[in-house]
Amino acid sequence: MAIRERKARAGVIPDGGMADIAFLLLIFFLVTTTIDMDKGIGIILPAEGQELEINKKNILNCLISSSGAVLLGGEPIEIKDLSRKVQEELRANDKLIVSVKAHKKAQYSVYIDVLDQLKLAKATRISIAETE
Amino acid sequence: MKFRRKSGVESKISTSSMPDIIFMLLIFFMVTTVLREYSGLPVSLPKAERIEKLESKRHTADIWVSKDGLISIEDKLFNNDDVRHVMYEKRASDPQLTVSLKADQAARMEIVSGIHNELRKADALKLNYSTKVKAPN
Numbered sequence: 001m002a003i004r005e006r007k008a009r010a011g012v013i014p015d016g017g018m019a020d021i022a023f024l025l026l027i028f029f030l031v032t033t034t035i036d037m038d039k040g041i042g043i044i045l046p047a048e049g050q051e052l053e054i055n056k057k058n059i060l061n062c063l064i065s066s067s068g069a070v071l072l073g074g075e076p077i078e079i080k081d082l083s084r085k086v087q088e089e090l091r092a093n094d095k096l097i098v099s100v101k102a103h104k105k106a107q108y109s110v111y112i113d114v115l116d117q118l119k120l121a122k123a124t125r126i127s128i129a130e131t132e
Numbered sequence: 133m134k135f136r137r138k139s140g141v142e143s144k145i146s147t148s149s150m151p152d153i154i155f156m157l158l159i160f161f162m163v164t165t166v167l168r169e170y171s172g173l174p175v176s177l178p179k180a181e182r183i184e185k186l187e188s189k190r191h192t193a194d195i196w197v198s199k200d201g202l203i204s205i206e207d208k209l210f211n212n213d214d215v216r217h218v219m220y221e222k223r224a225s226d227p228q229l230t231v232s233l234k235a236d237q238a239a240r241m242e243i244v245s246g247i248h249n250e251l252r253k254a255d256a257l258k259l260n261y262s263t264k265v266k267a268p269n
Contacts (some may be wrong), residue, residue, distance in 0.1 A: 015148075015151070018150075018152055019147065019150040021151075022150075022151045022154035022155050022158060023154055024162065026154055026157055027159055028261070029158060029162060029165075030161060033161070033165045036259070038185070038186040038192065038232050038257055038262055039184065039185055039186070039258040039262070039263065039264075039265065040180070040183055040184045040186070040232065040233075040262040040263045041180055041182065041183060041184070041261045041263060042184050042186075042230075042238070042258070042259070042260045042261075043259050043260075043261070044257050044258060044259070045248060045251055045252050045257040045258075045259055046252065046257070047252065047255065047257060048252045048253055048255070057222055059195045064241070067267040099249065102241040102243065102245070103241065104240065104241055104242035105240055105241070105242070106241040107237070107238060107239070107240070107241070108178060108197075108235050108236065108237055108238070108239040108240070108241060108244055109204045109237035109238065110180040111241055111244070112178040112179075112180055112237070112261055112263060113178070114178070115180070115261070116180040116181055116182055116263075116266075119180075119182035120182050121179065128219045128245075128248060130248075130249070130257070131241050131242050131245040
């Protein structure tokens with residue numbers, strides 16, 4: 001019988017391309033994972049019931065109105081001038097605490113702009129007052 | 133002059149363990165990447181210049197605030213007064229927790245202020261206002 005003559009072939013799966021396949025998978029995962037690191041303005045909220053009495057002259061009030069106007073120490077100010085002004089005030093008094101108080105209808109984006117300006121002025125003591 | 137005969141030893145780097153190395157890399161990357169778990173609310177974040185990166189995604193809890201004043205945590209809507217319970221539990225299980233507030237730029241300050249108060253009650257004091265990058269002008 002001629003059928004019997006078949007030789008037993010060595011059944012080897014070629015694994016030379018294995019590294020390529022694994023590389024491809026690796027690159028696929030590297031590309032598809034979005035590394036969207038969250039970025040933003042960080043602040044530390046004061047703990048509950050830790051209200052401190054602060055000398056009035058060490059407080060610089062920054063008010064945000066409902067229409068988005070900003071008052072610094074009682075005077076209207078453009079947002080882009082805020083950091084320069086706060087820097088000046090900080091130079092005069094390094095114990096200064098900037099208290100940001102927003103109207104409850106004020107826009108969040110204005111508030112972020114103000115905080116951004118304060119960070120720009122390197123004001124580390126920022127107090128967030130409650131809205132009214 | 134007698135030249136030394138080169139020995140017939142083949143100097144090939146073995147590549148047979150290459151797939152194993154690559155697979156290990158692959159698994160390492162798969163394990164270390166934290167996938168985004170929640171889709172949140174559609175918000176357009178405000179822009180800011182002086183921003184800092186959040187330290188770690190693992191120690192971050194997200195709160196979404198839409199411009200209509202909806203508050204969403206882990207894809208569930210909450211009233212302002214319920215935020216403290218959720219955040220308190222999160223804070224208790226992870227003392228390094230940073231809260232990432234993803235509020236729409238058109239959101240009203242009363243909601244943001246309400247969340248401030250809730251976070252203070254929940255003792256989750258590290259807060260990060262999530263913003264986009266604004267090119268300094």
